[in-house]
Amino acid sequence: MSVTPSRFSGLFEMHGKKLLFLTKNLIAGTQFGEQLISAQGTEYRVIDPTRSKLGAALMKGISQLGVKPGDVALYLGASYGYTPSFVSDLLGETGFVFCIDSAPRSTRDLVFLCEQRSNMAPVLADAFHPEAYASRVSGADFVYQDIAQRNQAEIFLKNCDLFLKPGGFAVLVVKARSIDVTKKPGVIFQQVRRQLGEHIAVVDYRVLDPFEKDHCLLVCKKKI
Ligand SMILES: C[S@@+](CC[C@H](N)C(=O)[O-])C[C@H]1O[C@@H](n2cnc3c(N)ncnc32)[C@H](O)[C@@H]1O
Structure with missing residues (x-):
């Protein structure tokens, strides 16, 4: 093989x-x-694919991601760095990934990973307030967000607005149960899709079951 x-x-x-x-x-x-x-x-x-929603989306046949070697990426909800480490591999030595997370505990582990990988930097910050890290993060070719918060779509749009370059791609992982436990995940996914569509083009979409229950992943492209 x-x-x-x-x-x-x-x-x-x-x-x-x-x-x-x-x-x-x-x-x-x-x-x-x-x-x-x-x-x-x-x-x-x-x-x-059971540990990474990016891996799950690949297994579910996502058609495009829009990220490539050499890109500058902004990763929101980096946790201790499992999926960010694969993004770091993909970007290679000429690329760079800024890794944002609001939890001090996971960011501490992330710091050790970034010490090994020179194309990654950890940022301890709340992604809902991107202006707080705007001076430390440059414009991004690619944004990836995996944050289980009620206002996850709003956080995503704020960051794309501020950092994503025109023509750049952005991926949003949606956890339906963090938005509304009373609604069916499919209803939430369509709601988020419509909300994003008012600001950015949604170019692909995959439900991540059975790898990640009640999650979907949307790929977006910022207008030029
Ligand atoms: C599901 S985990 C991310 C897992 C990671 N993407 C991976 O695949 O390896 C979600 C992360 O989002 C972080 N988070 C939640 N709310 C946040 C916020 N407002 N700003 C930044 N990070 C946040 C949490 O601390 C947690 O580490």
Whole structure:
């Protein structure tokens, strides 16, 4: 079995019993509890779709993400860095990812990861107040948000407004139950889709079940 480039720049795939998505390990020999695979003299990291909503969206056949090697990315809700570490691999040495999280505990773990990976920087901040970190974050080619808050769509739009470059892509992970537990997830997903559509073009959308229950992921593109 061989590792081959996927249709997404910077992402690879392997077809065996199961389809796997992988990134080239930016710091060979380091690992985050994920499976490592060596092929053709290169070390790859396997994205677990049950731990990463990005991985889940890939398994659900997302058609585009809009992120590529060399991009500057803004990651909102970085936690201790599992999915951000794959974004860091994908961006490569010429790219950079600013990782925002409001929890001191996870940001502490994130700091250790960023010490290993020179294309990542941790920022302890509330993403609802992007003006507080505007002086530390540059314009972004790509925004990724995974924040389980009632106002997650508003947080996303504020950050895209402030940091996303025209023509740039942005991904929003929606956790329906954080918005309204009384409504069916499908109703919430359509509501968020309409809300985003008033400001930014929604270019793809995937429900993440069975990998992540009651979650969906939307890919957006900012108008030029
Ligand atoms: C589901 S976890 C993210 C997991 C991560 N995206 C991954 O795949 O590895 C959500 C994170 O959002 C953070 N968060 C929640 N509200 C936030 C806010 N207003 N600003 C920044 N981070 C926030 C939480 O501290 C938590 O670490």
